[in-house]
Amino acid sequence: MISEGRRDYYAGGLMILIGGGAAVIGTSYKVGTLTQMGPGFFPVCLGVMMAIMGVLIALAARAGAKAGADIMDAHHALASHPDWRGWGCIFGSVFAFIVLAEYAGLAPATFFCVFIGASGDNDSHVKASALLAGGITLFAIALFSFVLHVQIPIVRGL
């Protein structure tokens, strides 16, 4: 997906971007002096240091120092190809929860959250997913509505 050699350049670049951005935004708050620190002091320092770390990460990649990243992550294998179905369904699952919890209530939100999430697996069946979603929904209503009184009505508008 991302080639081994390029990865650390991107990584360093991202840190430079975030650090630099934070430092720039930080200057818009009052920076102050060491004795009289303003709210911007800490963010600016951090941002600058983070950008420096970004440069170092990229430099280390250039030096070919493979900084021993692989000590313990033998099981940390990342997906070798993009898995749009899985990713899309996880995104959709959480997104559906937000929208449905706002406009439809806990029961539909739970059902579609689980159902859409379950559909992300390549071996999923509609029936099995629906059963799982139904089961979790019943459990959720019992636990979160009746026992814990979470602030979402079971079904809105009833």
Place this chain on the structure above:
Amino acid sequence: MDTGIGGLMHGFSIALEPHNLLWCFVGVMVGNLVGVLPGMGVLSAISILLPLTFGMKPVAAVLMLSGIYYGAQYGGAICSILLNLPCHPPHAVTCLDGFPMTKQGRGGVALGITMLGSMFGAAFGILQMIFFAPYVAKVAFQFGAPEICALMLLGLLAGSTLAKGSPLKGVAMTMLGLMLGIMGTDVNTGVERFTFGVVDLSDGLELVALSLGLFGIAEFLRSVNNTAPLNLAYTNIKVRDMVPTKDDLKRAAMPILRGTLVGSLCSCIPGTGPTIASFVAYATEKKVSKTPERFGHGAIEGVAAPEASTHSSVQGDFIPTMSLGIPGDAVMALLLGALIIHGITPGPRLIVEHPDLFWGLIASFWIGNLILIILNVPMIGIWVKMLMIPYKFLYPSALFFICIGVFAARNSLFDVGATLALGIFGYLLMLLKFEPAPILLGFVLGPRFEENFRRALIISRGDLMTFIERPIAGVFMGFCALLILGQLYVRIRKPKLMDKPAIAGHGVE
């Protein structure tokens, strides 16, 4: 109350209150379950349950959340030994010899020895905490802002460089965490920082949203359709199989002792949690063994030592968190966050101001570990059945629990969206080989670090030398320098040193 024994007696009276006992039981039970289920993490489990503890008393909440942590260590061993799945990092190394033992039909014995080792390791870790933590806190009583600041710096540095992954990236992640921690309204001046005009962010980023994004959603994005098929061929274990022979016991006794010592040493160094402890214990065992060639082919020593070290280190991990308010890893950062949410200021005063909490927690460790042994030994069959729940049913359910957990933290659907965004961002970071754990460390310590830094410099009238001139702070800064120099030395002069553990790691797959 400051003597160990008196405090402990008091602690038992707290932990044995039915209410606390119940929550301790729930905690270790959930922990054990999470440990057994492949693909579920301790961090997500604690984060999901954290909002549900808001209505509880702080003591009960902390007992339960801690129970999840050490409970998961028991379950994780089952997963490693019987399925060869290193789904919990501290137990990854147990697979090396645990699974070969299982293939030889001795999986039960491996589990039995694990239980013995765990019990011993945990007991040692708890004793260490009883005698060590109050002493550490007493010393820390004299710390002013510069000392706390220097100590935090040391903790953050150790947490980001000694844990897994590249140290440079670790430090960058810690800084990112510190940055995320200062989002929201500045306590000193009332200025809103990094809120981008979003009202929901003026209270800062929600801890639960951050940790569930990074360790929940990001984790699912990575492992959906990407999990190894489960090999359930060897999961038929009965209690009878767990009884070790005399020979096994003899072989395992010394490794358990050595592993325990390694674990307790590792827990004293911030940043080196149970994962490092278990790897070091395994490497040590292989080195002292007269027959190192047996390792990797089902040597009982290779199961006993790392498991004992994991447990002693897990319990010892609580020492810096409870006595100094400096967490050693992401789990402790989360527990520290839980304390703060419950209105308890972590730091050296905690033991004196909240003896109920401190001693109650220690007593609950004894009780919890006992419950875990009772849960695991006679009921091993049930836990093994749990291994068979497929991931495709687990993660959708977990997604829902993440949503509702984050929502319950502040009754905010905005936070659920933030979790999703942080999850995608976290996955991106993973693709770039960043380790997300230091982010949480930085996030929790960020606001306190800034406050103490400010205070220290106001007292010293802007003189940065205060961090070096004051003796205790100077010592901490010296350690920081040593840590950086040591890392540089290891990585630039001796690249070979880094290859050795890499070999141990590669055997896992």
